[in-house]
Amino acid sequence: MEKGGFKSLELFYLSAHEAARLLKNKEISAVELTREILKRIEEVEDKVKAFVTLTPEKALEQAKAVDEARARGENLGPLAGVPMALKDNLCTEGIRTTCSSKMLENWIPPYDAFVVRRLKEAGAILVGKCNMDEFAMGSSTENSRFFPTRNPWDLERVPGGSSGGSAAAVAAGEAFFALGSDTGGSIRQPASFCGVVGLKPTYGRVSRYGLVAFASSLDQIGPLTRDVTDCALVLQVIAGHDPLDSTSADLPVPDYLAALRQDIKGLKIGVPKEYFGPGMDREVVSVVRQAIDRLSDLGAFCEETSLPHTEYALPAYYLVAPAEASSNLARYDGVAYGFRLPGKDVVDMYMKTRREGFGPEVKRRIMLGTYALSAGYYDAYYLKALKVRTLIRRDFDQAFEKYDVLVTPTSPTVAFRLGERVGDPLAMYMSDLCTIPVNMAGLPAISIPCGFAQGLPVGLQIIAKPFDEETLFRVAYTFEQATGSFRRWPEIGGVA
Amino acid sequence: MPLSREEVEHVALLARLYLSEEEKEAYTRQLNAILEYMEKLNALDTEGVEPTAHVLPLRNVFREDVVKPGLPREKALEGAPATREGQFEVPKVV
Numbered sequence: 125m126e127k128g129g130f131k132s133l134e135l136f137y138l139s140a141h142e143a144a145r146l147l148k149n150k151e152i153s154a155v156e157l158t159r160e161i162l163k164r165i166e167e168v169e170d171k172v173k174a175f176v177t178l179t180p181e182k183a184l185e186q187a188k189a190v191d192e193a194r195a196r197g198e199n200l201g202p203l204a205g206v207p208m209a210l211k212d213n214l215c216t217e218g219i220r221t222t223c224s225s226k227m228l229e230n231w232i233p234p235y236d237a238f239v240v241r242r243l244k245e246a247g248a249i250l251v252g253k254c255n256m257d258e259f260a261m262g263s264s265t266e267n268s269r270f271f272p273t274r275n276p277w278d279l280e281r282v283p284g285g286s287s288g289g290s291a292a293a294v295a296a297g298e299a300f301f302a303l304g305s306d307t308g309g310s311i312r313q314p315a316s317f318c319g320v321v322g323l324k325p326t327y328g329r330v331s332r333y334g335l336v337a338f339a340s341s342l343d344q345i346g347p348l349t350r351d352v353t354d355c356a357l358v359l360q361v362i363a364g365h366d367p368l369d370s371t372s373a374d375l376p377v378p379d380y381l382a383a384l385r386q387d388i389k390g391l392k393i394g395v396p397k398e399y400f401g402p403g404m405d406r407e408v409v410s411v412v413r414q415a416i417d418r419l420s421d422l423g424a425f426c427e428e429t430s431l432p433h434t435e436y437a438l439p440a441y442y443l444v445a446p447a448e449a450s451s452n453l454a455r456y457d458g459v460a461y462g463f464r465l466p467g468k469d470v471v472d473m474y475m476k477t478r479r480e481g482f483g484p485e486v487k488r489r490i491m492l493g494t495y496a497l498s499a500g501y502y503d504a505y506y507l508k509a510l511k512v513r514t515l516i517r518r519d520f521d522q523a524f525e526k527y528d529v530l531v532t533p534t535s536p537t538v539a540f541r542l543g544e545r546v547g548d549p550l551a552m553y554m555s556d557l558c559t560i561p562v563n564m565a566g567l568p569a570i571s572i573p574c575g576f577a578q579g580l581p582v583g584l585q586i587i588a589k590p591f592d593e594e595t596l597f598r599v600a601y602t603f604e605q606a607t608g609s610f611r612r613w614p615e616i617g618g619v620a
Numbered sequence: 621m622p623l624s625r626e627e628v629e630h631v632a633l634l635a636r637l638y639l640s641e642e643e644k645e646a647y648t649r650q651l652n653a654i655l656e657y658m659e660k661l662n663a664l665d666t667e668g669v670e671p672t673a674h675v676l677p678l679r680n681v682f683r684e685d686v687v688k689p690g691l692p693r694e695k696a697l698e699g700a701p702a703t704r705e706g707q708f709e710v711p712k713v714v
Contacts, residue, residue: 231699232698232699233699234691234695234696234698234699235691235695327675327676328675328676328678341673341674341675367683370678370681371674371676371678371681373676373678433664435660436660436661436664439657439658439660439661440661442654442657442658443658443661450635454636457636458701458710459700459701459708459710460696460699460700460708461699461700461701462699462701463701464701464702466711467711468711469711469712469713470710470711470712470713471636472711473710473711474636475636475637475638476638478635478636478637478638479637479638479639482637484643487637487639487643487647488647488650488651490635490637491628491631491632491635491637491647491651492651492654494631494634494635495623495627495631495651498631498634505658507671508661508662508666509661510671510672510673511666511669511670511671511672512661512664512666513671513672514669514670514671514672515664515666515669517672517675549650549653549654550653550654550657565675566675566676590675
């Protein structure tokens with residue numbers, strides 16, 4: 125029994141590409157469209173709480189500028205006039221960027237992130253900054269220092285995390301698309317919980333300049349959208365080499381829209397058995413297996429395979445990521461920006477500032493990371509984890525010699541209840557079982573809605589070879605077009 | 621290897637974090653639970669395996685040593701809790 129159902133499309137539930145078309149054909153103005161979205165936000169935001177900061181005045185100014193430019197006959201970008209939302213760890217010049225932390229509660233960045241600049245150039249309209257787990261550490265958005273975001277499908281449940289606000293905003297019709305960031309699953313898992321599309325590009329595909337760093341060898345920015353076409357459209361805008369991010373790949377960006385064809389005949393799909401074992405909800409597994417059968421019906425060749433080191437990915441990640449985080453978060457010391465508590469000397473200031481400025485999960489991970497890197501433990505923990513990482517990557521490399529893509533469930537369960545896992549850090553970490561190995565290997569992966577279990581959305585994860593987002597899009601698009609899974613939206617606490 | 625309370629206090633100092641007594645208790649417990657889970661990794665033989673610090677085959681990304689514009693001073697100081705004479709002001713260092 126699904127909650128909500130097929131609804132006739134409200135303006136705020138159009139896809140971004142449909143909205144862009146209406147705007148281009150002047151069937152609606154950017155100001156009118158933005159007003160619709162702002163009205164929608166007013167209707168549902170106090171229930172969903174996806175945003176930390178809303179920017180209605182700036183949004184209407186941007187919309188007006190787009191309408192005027194269009195009236196002058198100027199050539200506008202592919203997303204001109206389309207309202208979007210950005211996770212609150214993406215620097216937006218002049219607009220508060222908090223990472224949902226007290227540490228940056230009042231911080232206003234003096235520059236735009238690379239992806240923000242690209243989206244501005246494409247003409248997108250920013251309606252607000254989205255709530256997240258503090259400093260991107262979490263899987264439910266309950267670690268936000270401010271408030272938890274709620275899942276539009278069931279307001280007593282989590283939207284997932286750490287890009288929970290971004291996923292909820294898109295699912296609730298509060299923005300046509302959003303950007304999130306993914307270090308261990310933080311785009312894909314909330315996409316799966318909220319019934320939207322979420323992509324983590326190949327590591328290095330999208331510049332991290334202006335993304336507040338969590339774990340530098342794992343972080344990637346990516347789109348959360350209502351359909352696969354939108355996802356390709358947004359990636360096309362944000363992908364590419366950036367000299368200001370020395371880890372960004374100096375590789376050409378293909379035409380992702382051209383990859384959107386319905387054709388997977390003869391495609392070889394591997395189904396790693398380790399993602400279907402104990403720890404996975406039976407109904408979720410059943411729904412995902414049905415989706416895989418559908419891929420077979422559509423002409424793909426699906427076969428069970430094995431990624432033998434899968435079970436080691438999570439413990440290795442919980443050494444690598446906190447270690448990198450402990451280094452990246454050392455900069456929050458009250459000196460140059462952000463929160464500061466006075467101290468009798470500078471070290472006292474650091475310690476007081478950090479005690480108060482960081483929440484419990486952030487402190488826990490800093491502690492874990494500091495320990496793993498400290499003298500006497502570095503080899504046993506951090507170095508060991510990096511060697512395990514090599515083994516995990518090798519499993520994927522070997523699988524990709526035989527298969528074009530791999531498919532798995534995105535998450536072991538559907539969205540869990542608020543408060544259910546907060547007291548048990550390990551249980552919370554388990555939510556990322558299926559997504560973490562992908563970050564460790566640096567591969568691209570997309571989560572697409574593929575059905576419902578217990579009335580809540582289930583995500584199918586598709587994983588591809590490095591820089592092969594095109595095949596991801598082709599498979600996802602083919603599945604989506606054949607099943608119509610994207611045309612289903614939640615009733616938000618009685619408001620349709 | 622279980623983590624002792626003293627080690628937790630030492631790590632907190634390294635991480636420049638004051639912890640309350642309850643936090644020290646809680647972190648000792650939670651970190652030990654997490655580290656116990658990590659023991660799994662010791663079951664794996666990683667003899668001769670190269671560590672992967674980075675997934676991309678990038679090496680020494682350099683550019684020409686030519687001065688380029690950076691963030692102007694006023695902008696850099698904008699977000700600071702305390703400034704003086706164009707610098708960040710902090711309590712005594714030594």
